[in-house]
Structure formats: structure tokens, C-alpha cells
Amino acid sequence: MDTEKGVTDVAGVPKSDRGLRIAIIAVTISSKLAHIATGILTLPYNRFYQQNTLLPILAIAKAVEDRENDEEISAQLKRWRDRKLSEFQLVQVASTLISAAVIGCFSWPPPDSLHSLSPAFWHASISFSLFSILLAASEQFIFQTLHRSPKPRNVDKELAMILYIRRSRKVEP
Template sequence: MSAKFMTRASHSLHQGPLAIGRIFMLIVTIPYYNIFWYNNLNSVSRILAAESDSIKLIDAANGWMDKKSSELKFVQVASAIIAAAVIASFSWPNIGTDYWLCPALWYSSLVLAGFALLVSSQQVAIIESFGKISIDSSEQDLLRVINSIVRLKRVGSGYELSWNSVYIWQSSMMSLSYSWCAYMAGLTLHVCSPLIMGKRSGPEFRTAIMFIVVAGFTCINFSWCSYWVYAKSTKRDD
């Protein structure tokens, strides 16, 4: 893809009030920004950049549906796994003696996972109802897809970014990510309960220290890899 092609689309994401929506989404999507950029912003940018070129528009619409369908199916599986992990965690010993925030986070994780599963199932059904768009498809079929992703410009012709649509279509991944974060935060509190309770010796204390070291390294490694994957994947030639 040429730099000029993506530059036009990228420029449309930074104009006027759209910058506010971008800042909000940037903050909300921090835990999964690479996925958000690749499956949402990048795909929407292709649609906006296609403008009146029907071939590019059809290709961009199909690309968006393929990526989004794969993402939603992943969310369905992952949210079910997280829900199962949360339910299993409540059967662990000494749960009743944990700091109150631990079970609160796990209950929150369960709710978020359930929401992610329901929303992703609905959206998969919607995408499947669109069907594959081809050059022989009617204009109405194409517009059904396009209008669910972007919106008509208020002034002039063509399309513009709709942050509301972007938010809605990524909401299941957002719920999944925050469900995972809530579960891990609860797990951290569970393992580190001896430290919270003031214990400074014994096997539980050593387990908590080991957990903190491994979790800290994992978080740093995840952040490092995520940053560089994103930086390399979005790099464009001048």
C-alpha cells in the first residue's frame, strides 16, 4: 500500500473534533491497542481512503469484515476461557481470607467476560448477515456494510470517521481485555495477600515475592514487544 494512500486516511483521523474521539479511544484501548489499530483504525482508514473507487471500497469492506469476524470469534473463545478461570478460582482455598478487592475484581471480570461473549456473538451474526461483497453485489448491499462502519459527511459528499461506530465494533474486545486485567489484578491480590496482611516470612511470603518478580518481568516484556510490533507495523516510507 502506498504512503499516499494511507496518509489521506490517517489525516482524516486527526481533524477537528475527531481528535477528541481519538484521544478517548487511545486511552480506553491501551491494553490492546495493537489489535485495535490493526482490526479497526487501519481497516476503517482503508475504507475512507477508497472514497469513490468502488473496487477499493469493496476490497476494504471485505477486509474489515474478515478481520472483525476473526477478532469476534477469538473474543468468544477467550471470554469463555476467562469466565471458566474465574469460576474455578473461587474454589481455591483461603479465598474467604483474601482482601475484599480480590473477589470484587473477579466478579467484575466474570461480568465483563459475559458481556464480551454476548456482544461478540451478536456482532458475528450481523457480519455473517452481510455476506461477502463482490463487484456483482448491489449498491444497497455495499452500503449496508459501509454505513455500519463509517458515516456520511455532514457537509459535502463522501464518508467520514464515526468514533461511535468504532467504539461499538471494538466493545467486545474492550470488555475481554478489561476482564483479563481484572482477573489478573484479583489474582495478584490473592497471591500477595500475605504481604497485605503484614506477613514477612514463610512459604506464602516467598510465593508472593516470586509471583511479583515473574509478573513484573512479564508485564515489561509484553509492553516492550507490543510497542515495537506496533511501531514496526505502522512505519511508512517517506
Template sequence: MAGKLPLPSTQETSSRMSPALNFATLARAIGRVTQVLQRLWNVIETLIIRIATLPYYRLYHFNTINPLRNLAYLASSPNPDTKKLHSTLSSWRTRKLNELQFTTISCTVLAAAVIGAFSWPTLSTAHWLTPGFWHTSLILSILGILLSASEITVLNLLGPVRYTAAAAASSHLPSPSSSSTSPSNVGSGGGDGLHDATMKRYMPLLLSPVMIKEDASGGGGAKQYYVPRRKMVFTWQAPLMFMSYSVCAFLAGLTVLVGVPIVRGERKGTWGDEGWNIAVMYLTAFGAGLAAFVYCSFWVYHYVHAEHDGIERDEYREVGPWGVFAAGYD
């Protein structure tokens, strides 16, 4: 037929499509590599946190990270319940105040013990690691006292968390980001509790908003949810960290002081030297005591859930401690 155009060959078609295919393949490969690197970083980050918090791992989870995760979970729900948010926040505040008061007393006693140890006559001939560890323990305990006092002051300035009828009414007022509130939530303790005055005071010190993109079926918009603010997680657990590291440094210095005869092999006979005998006795008692301490520390928390705080609340009888577990959980 006159004017009939020749069809492109298979090679020409594939050569035209190859750049697009190569770009799509490269994008998929980059996405997979990014996911693998993200997972690897998460594993490394988790491992670093577990190692760093090993001396106080249980208290770190019970008093800091787990309550904040529960609070972030409730705040990220479509209609945050003011009553549940206040209950969770009040529980965290109570725990944290008790922890900070305990840390203050412990660091004070520890600092006094370290200062008293500096007067020991054996310190003049001790290995340099002993005074080094003890000076480290002293400065960490002092920092623990000061930071605990600062955080107690902040919590007192923010004020207690109480669920009142006024708070419930204010939580039902339309927020700037929402046009209406579901009438079914009014009077039931529900509503957007994030716009309550108490939550507004505490939120910047606890949670951080994160925006995630929805899929194409969701209109291509973005959804906001909350996660524990990392720098504040570190800040709230820092006093306990200082105290725990101070204890470890003091025990390390004491172990070096007593155990040097065994390390150096300084003994006159099999059991003739007093330093050798003291070192053996100390290390035996320390090893047995440490094993018992680790064993008891594990089991004392094993059957206790992070949601328990020893405070009776009416809503626990209805929906569980954090609004996540079934009724009757506690």
C-alpha cells in the first residue's frame, strides 16, 4: 500500500525503552539498599542503647521509654482520649518524680562514700586506675544530684496532671487543624485530648510529631503521628544513667584496689600474703553478690508489667491501664 510506514524493529523498540527500564530498576535497587541500611542502622542503634543502658536497663524501660511509647501510641490515635492521655501522663510523672528523688538520695550517699574512701591509707600505693575511677564516680554522682534537682523543678513547674470536667470540655473544642468533632465523643472522656492545656505543657518535653505520606488511595496526603522525642528520652533518663555509671566506677576502682595483688602475682606464699587473701575473699564475695543481684533484678521485674504504677484509677476497671489491654488486666 502506497504511503505505508515501516514498523520499528524489535531492537529499536527495546533501545528506546531501555533508559526508562534502567531508571526504574535503579530506583528499585536504591530503595532496597536504603531499606537494608535502615534496618541495619536500627539493629545497631538498638544494640548500642542496650549496651549503654545495661546497668539500669529495666528501670530505663519501666520509667522512661515504655511509658513514653504508650503515650505516643495514644496521642497518635485518630481521636485521642483526654482521660486516657491524662492517666498515662500522670503515671509517667509519678514514676519519674519517684525515680529522681531516689537518684538524688543515692548519688548523695555515693558521693559521701567516695569522699570517705579518699582518706584510706592504702590509696597512696594503689594503682592509678583506682583514684581515676573514684574521681569519675564522684563527678558523675554530683552531676546526677544537680540534674535530678533540675528535672524535679521542671516537673513541679509544669504542675500535676488531673482529669477534670473542664479539661474534658476544652478537649472537645475544635482545633485549628480540625473542622469538627464527633458528637459521639462528647461527654465520654474522648475527643482531641492533645489540645488540652495540660497536654500542651508536657508534649514538647515528651513527644515529637512526625509526618508520613499516605498511599495513592488516601489522596496523596500526609498523616501526623507521634514518637518519643529522642533528645528528651536521653534527658529524662540521664540522672539514672549518671547514678548507675557512678556506682560502676566506684566498684571498678575498689576492685582494682583490692585485686591488684592477684593481677601482679605479689604473694609470699600460697596463702601467706594478707593482700592476696583479702583479694580472693573480696572477689569471691563480689562475684557471688553480683550474680545474686543480677538474678534478683531480673525476676523482680519479670512478672511486673510496665503499665502498673500502684495508683488506683477508675478507668483501669473499664479499658485497662493504658487503654490498650483488655479490662481486668490489672
């Protein structure tokens, strides 16, 4: 083995230049597809997503990289958690109101010329609103139980995802 090139027999790492190029291209394409999918999925509330999720995560990652004290990082994590909890509550309230409106529409008498897509949209909207209520409630439960976790925390391990997001986006807060 050539010590100048480093270890070449690591599991999962391609051994040829062509294999390495293919792996790099695959990772790049999958990263771009994930970025596009995130953009599409967050399109209705992109600004809300940027302000309440992505920018705070990037700010926390920058604080970790700048080796700020643990109290400041903990305060930033607490503010982010509180922001996410309020976002989940907002989603639950909005989804409940939408569900109530859609359920109210089901009680209306059907018009004579009803297009076939109307009931489909009604059922889809009630399904999506109920799903968002359940999803927000489960996420809220997870965030609240993480706060009360009795075991000691490994901050480096918890922030690994945040650092990965920051590096993959190449964005400064």
C-alpha cells in the first residue's frame, strides 16, 4: 500500500478512479435532488421554513464551529426548540380550522352538476389536514420529551446533523 495516497481498502469506498468519480457524481446528483425536493415540499411556506428551521440550524452550526461556549449554544438550541414548538402549535390550530371547514362542507347538499374532482379535493383536504394535525402533535411530543431527557447529552453527536446540513448547503447564516 502506498502511504502517500492513504488507506485504499476501506469498506464502501470505490477502489478505482472511475468508481470514485461515479460515486462522487451519484452523491452530487442525490444531494441536488434532495435540495430540489426540499424546495418543492417547502414551497407553500418557504419563508417560514427558512426563518424557523434552516437559518437557526445554520446559526447553531456556526456557533459550534466557532467554538462558542456551551451556554450560548444551549440557549440557541432552546430558542430553536421553542420556535419549533410554537410552529407545531400553529400547524395544529390551522389544520383543525381547515378540518372543521371541510367537514362543514360535507354537510352541504350536493349541487346538480358536481364535477368529479370536487369530492376528491374535499377528501384529500380532510386527509391532509388530519395528517398534519397528527404529524405536528407527534413532532411536538418528540420535541418536548427531548427537553426532559434524563440522560446526559453528547452535544457533538446531537449537532452532527446540523453541521452536515450546513456543509451540504454551503450557506452562511
